[in-house]
Amino acid sequence: MQILDGKELAKEIRQELAAEVEKRAAMGKRAPHLAAVLVGDDPASQVYVRNKVRSCEKVGFRSTLIRKGADTTEAELLGIVQQLNADETVDGFIVQLPLPGHINEERVTLAIDPRKDVDGFHPANFGRMAQGLPCYLPATPAGVMEMLRRYEIETSGKEVVVLGRSNIVGTPMSILLSRKGSPGNATVTLCHSRTQDLAAHTRRADILVAAIGIPEFVKADMVKDGVVVIDVGINRVDAPGTEKGYRLCGDVDFESVGSKASWITPVPGGVGQLTVVSLLINTLKAANGEVFA
Ligand SMILES: NC(=O)C1=CN([C@@H]2O[C@H](COP(=O)(O)OP(=O)(O)OC[C@H]3O[C@@H](n4cnc5c(N)ncnc54)[C@H](OP(=O)(O)O)[C@@H]3O)[C@@H](O)[C@H]2O)C=CC1
Numbered sequence: 099m100q101i102l103d104g105k106e107l108a109k110e111i112r113q114e115l116a117a118e119v120e121k122r123a124a125m126g127k128r129a130p131h132l133a134a135v136l137v138g139d140d141p142a143s144q145v146y147v148r149n150k151v152r153s154c155e156k157v158g159f160r161s162t163l164i165r166k167g168a169d170t171t172e173a174e175l176l177g178i179v180q181q182l183n184a185d186e187t188v189d190g191f192i193v194q195l196p197l198p199g200h201i202n203e204e205r206v207t208l209a210i211d212p213r214k215d216v217d218g219f220h221p222a223n224f225g226r227m228a229q230g231l232p233c234y235l236p237a238t239p240a241g242v243m244e245m246l247r248r249y250e251i252e253t254s255g256k257e258v259v260v261l262g263r264s265n266i267v268g269t270p271m272s273i274l275l276s277r278k279g280s281p282g283n284a285t286v287t288l289c290h291s292r293t294q295d296l297a298a299h300t301r302r303a304d305i306l307v308a309a310i311g312i313p314e315f316v317k318a319d320m321v322k323d324g325v326v327v328i329d330v331g332i333n334r335v336d337a338p339g340t341e342k343g344y345r346l347c348g349d350v351d352f353e354s355v356g357s358k359a360s361w362i363t364p365v366p367g368g369v370g371q372l373t374v375v376s377l378l379i380n381t382l383k384a385a386n387g388e389v390f391a
């Protein structure tokens with residue numbers, strides 16, 4: 099079993115991004131600027147947003163964090179989105195999900211100017227992705243594609259099974275891997291909670307992508323020998339006696355599945371690391387005006 103090391107790869111990509119920032123500076127261009135809006139006090143979201151801000155610092159990007167209380171109204175949030183849309187010093191921004199229950203996530207996503215939608219969640223970007231046009235790719239699937247590319251994992255003609263069909267992970271993942279290109283050209287099966295005999299599908303997978311949000315759901319008897327495992331899940335499970343009181347685990351039982359796998363991503367230190375750098379890659383593209391000319 100070999101590890102797909104997200105942490106190491108993220109470091110490598112950050113160095114490349116830092117070099118791009120230098121290049122821009124030499125041409126008299128300012129640092130790329132990412133803004134993030136965090137509403138409420140979801141503990142996991144706080145960690146993710148902090149990681150994004152920290153990553154910006156590491157590569158020399160400018161970042162702005164806008165924190166709002168859980169009682170923020172939808173109208174207020176839409177006002178912030180409009181301000182960020184209009185702010186020429188901001189190249190791209192994200193509104194961290196999930197939002198508090200009284201705010202309609204769809205309405206907020208639709209309000210973001212697609213040219214600044216570095217999450218790639220706006221239907222304009224999603225549609226362009228599906229058609230293979232220039233777009234901001236959603237960060238997590240983009241990170242997985244980058245990982246497959248850099249580790250030279252062959253996907254062409256392979257059986258890929260994706261678990262989970264969310265708009266931000268499973269569905270775009272299935273589209274990107276089935277599209278023409280490298281990585282790509284795979285034969286993709288998309289499974290979800292209504293799938294019958296899930297294990298019959300997963301056992302056929304050459305590459306298994308798990309994004310369902312159930313701790314250690316995928317067990318050794320559900321995969322074949324030599325499978326490549328991309329574990330997108332990030333789950334907090336109670337761990338009494340530890341400093342934090344919880345530990346992180348993926349949607350895959352790392353120990354048992356790892357012993358059958360050829361390659362596997364750890365959690366943490368896997369896909370999550372690349373999600374953050376993919377957001378930076380999109381922000382650089384936004385600053386360079388590469389996507390929407
Ligand atoms: N590493 C990273 O950067 C990121 C990690 N994540 C993590 O990935 C996981 C998935 O998140 P997200 O994509 O938002 O997913 P959602 O929570 O939005 O959706 C879960 C998906 O899994 C499916 N599902 C649920 N139970 C089962 C089951 N028993 N068998 C088969 N399919 C099932 C659901 O099916 P149905 O549609 O039928 O309900 C749904 O499509 C979470 O752990 C999340 O924390 C998320 C984003 C980024």
Ligand SMILES: Nc1nc(=O)c2c([nH]1)NC[C@@H]1CN(c3ccc(C(=O)N[C@@H](CCC(=O)O)C(=O)O)cc3)C=[N+]21
Pocket residue numbers: 145146149192193194195196217237238332346365366367368369370371373374
């Ligand atoms: N608008 C929006 N955009 C997102 O991109 C978005 C979102 N909302 N909501 C939630 C998911 C999840 N997500 C992660 C970000 C960082 C890590 C990350 O840094 N993970 C580290 C450590 C995590 C930890 O220590 O808790 C790792 O896996 O090694 C993971 C997951 C972005 N998401």
